[in-house]
Amino acid sequence: MPVGEKVIFEYSRPGRGARDQWPQETPAAALSDLPAKLRRTRAPELPEVGELEVVRHFTRLSQLNFSIDTHFYPLGSCTMKYNPKACNQYAMLPEFLARHPLAPESHGQGLLACLYELQEMLKAVSGMEGVALSPMAGAQGEFAGVAMIRAYHRARGDLKRNEIIVPEAAHGTNPATATMCGCAVREIPVDREGDIDIEALKGAVGPQTAGIMLTNPSTLGVFERRIAEVARIVHDAGGLLYYDGANLNAILGMVRPGDMGFDVIHMNLHKTFSTPHGGGGPGAGAVGVGARLLPFLPIPVVGRDGECYRWLTEADLPQSIGRLSAFMGNAGVLLRAYIYMRMLGRDGMRQVGEYATLNANYLLRRLQDAGFDAAYPQRRASHEFIVTLKRQARDLNVTAMDFAKRLLDYGFHAPTTYFPLLVPECLLIEPTETETKDTLDAFVTAMIQIEKEAQQEPARVTTAPHTMPVRRLDDVRAARQLDLTWKPTAQP
Amino acid sequence: MSNVPADLRYTKSHEWVRDLGDGTVEIGITDHAQHELGDLVFVEVPGAGRTVKADEPCAVVESVKAASDVYAPIAGEITAGNPKLAGEPEVVNADPYGEGWLMRLKPSPGALAAAALLSAAEYQKVLDTEGG
């Protein structure tokens, strides 16, 4: 791999530029109406570089990354499956790219047809009555979901229901979202088998319960077997059930959250429906609701009047929790999800669930056979599973972090580490359905190799990675000596 | 095994309290706490003159992996926040019971006596059950 790149400002030379990209110069007279006190006095300090320099710089930067296109990426809870090129190509047709969000609906029936059909397909796979596409990420979808639950209770005059129950193993966005919605958070434990502690749940529900946020399979990688009972307990207490769709890949086409008793769900289109992760987004967190919450969906939603599609807004949904996006969310991402779902089709959805689960269980079995400890050995893996390295940490002084860094040297992106917080020294491993058996076998071989190194030559593991563009980074220094923007005379 | 000086009092949330003998107390986080947090990157202490209630969060200690609130063990008025920590948060790791003090406080009348602070032995028991 290339060893590294200077920061682009360091290539800057006064007067350089990609002149082919500049409009013609405007005579000063055309700017005469802008008052001097509102004008910039110096040009903005952006780098001055030519076009080839820019292309070379960013191409070389891209080559410093691991990505799904280049490496196996078994990040648990992230669903790093292949991002089909067709999704990108057809979502980026010029007409779709050129369309202004406020262009009249008459000029967007093609796009609206895609989005409407996407809503319908998402309803079908989730078992919900209504879907809204505008939340721009899973976390915004969660926000919408909890906000809708809160709106529902308030609309019924039940103002005391302000508490959201969250299992202790939940993803950090769940309690953060509850707080953003003005709710209190109550955590309940999971039992040793990885299921919710039913007795603790019974003790936690009451007239203050707005709802519970769950994912199924859970963040521990196992199916919540007593979900019907959980649903009954929460519903009987007057609360609603929210489904965090991060793990939908495990059950896609096999089980529908609506059938499990969930009242509202968000789906991560950038996970289950293969829209690109893009180095940190953009995602899309579509939400689905049962009948009770239909009036509260965030706007806009695509509606149909006979043959015509149109946007439903505040006038159509007066009880909506409101608008979460300046326009209608991440349309380009939604198109990619639409194309993916059309290519999967009815049978393909089920195959995703089947093969994601097959790959995870196979990988789990091979790792167990190689001597690694599963966190829940008596349970089936869902689409992901947890291996705990606490024995290795204790006996060999080699941690999950060390394994993760050494895996990079073997050409694999590390699994998720230290999440869920509940399991010490854990690796949360999600292969996804688009990987071959050979890739999984190679991963097992690497893990076996690393454990051998940990026994015989531990420094090789504890100081890994060795072959990446950088060695292990000092994140304490990064937080203590904040260097967040480039400065001309900056010295490390 | 973390250090638990015998002459201090403690809370379940891993703060220590030292009676300065002049009507004020000094407060910090324990050796166990600093070890759990890891290298501190940032500490925020309350300003002098601020009144706090018992169990009110009044300081923040932040490491790379965690950011924790520090709770006032006793009600009272803050007389000082440790000025050294803004520039050198690592002092809390190096010397949690000495130079790494977080704040000084003048307890409200009767608050010190009423506060259910733990002795060193009782705090050690808390650590033992937590596995620290």
Place this chain on the structure above:
Amino acid sequence: MAFIPHTEADVAAMLAAIGVARIEDLFDEVPAELRVKSLAGVPEALNEMEIGRLMSARARSDGIALSFLGAGAYEHHIPAAVWAITTRGEFYSAYTPYQAEASQGTLQLVYEFQSMIARLTGMEVANASMYDGASATAEAALMAVRANRKSKSARILVPLTLHPHYRRVAVAIAANQGVKFEELPYGAQEGITLPDALARYDKEDITALLVPYPNFFGRLEDVDALTDWAHARGILVIAVVNPTALALLKPPGEWGARGADIAVGEGQPLGVPLSSGGPYFGFMTTRMEYVRQMPGRIVGRTLDAAGKDGFTLTLQAREQHIRRAKATSNICTNQGLAVTAATIYLSLLGPQGLTRTAAAAHARARELVAALTRTPGVRPAFAGPYFHEAVLQLDRPVAPVLRALAGRGILGGLDLAGYYPELGNALLVCATETKTSADIDRYRSAMSEALQSVRAA
């Protein structure tokens, strides 16, 4: 089977290793009554050729019109290199850079982005992006409530000249946390916020003031006066800005005596196509003293174990995956690909290119307004300078005029009737460097015809 590579031999070997007879057996923990019978609502699979035909047909039916729409999303020339590089697999299919050593490309790019956007806005530090300008505005309001220690009220002043959708999003996102938004009226002749609108808040406990620049009408608020008024009262100033405009106009860091406290805006004009409203990205910049209150990811430069420069996510303790219920926000995924495009765009344009783009946009907008207001029945709504968009008043309802224009292949602008009924028959029009004089003339001529046809109807 879409994208699933397994052969029958693979499956047999894998099942044997696991010790089950069929894939079905791996779902034995799932109660049978929960199993889906059929996904009736999902059609049969299409192969790539078939979906390609369908999407092409739909795109063709939508077509591309000559557009003079602005209102928060702006058409600019996007150099070919921007998306050629952004859609490289190494950027496109990479994850959030949590494993820093395997993500130096993304991390360094974001550091460069942070540097550029901080400079453009005249502020000290930036985050790695938020979802869009509207949600960034909401997050800035929440941040101001955290950061302004002197104010307890959580009251935020919002000019009615701020984009109507931004105002609604701010309420939808922040109201649940006790933030109260209070609207400021604008001058009917001027189209900006006037000092007397602020007068009644002179002695009130206010946490922050939002200042759009340009505002929704394209007009330029008196940013220095507004900033100084706020700072004299301990009120934080949140600038909501257009990034292209900042190549020509005074950046928020230089407003008033001390500069704005937080600057946010929509980054779409910087190399991101209109694409029906998203994905865009919100940018957020601030002073160093508030950096720990800023939500979202932040990249920092540091050293590796061998003393070499490297980049990593930092200040993560504020974020959801660590702080959980006490996080600054619940934001996790942001808008990485859009930021990638913007960084490449800014690098290609540089200071001269961006300045020329802003200048050309302004010149075209003036030309458009001049051309359209030569037509009887069309006049400017407000007096005073504007940047790249302006409000026109027509002597008849706007909606039928726009329909007539659309029939001639022109999207004439945004009808403001639903948003600002007090403005009467108001039309928001925009022109950027992408419009030629011939385009403008075509609009002028079509407007003339449209007005006549609506009158005749």
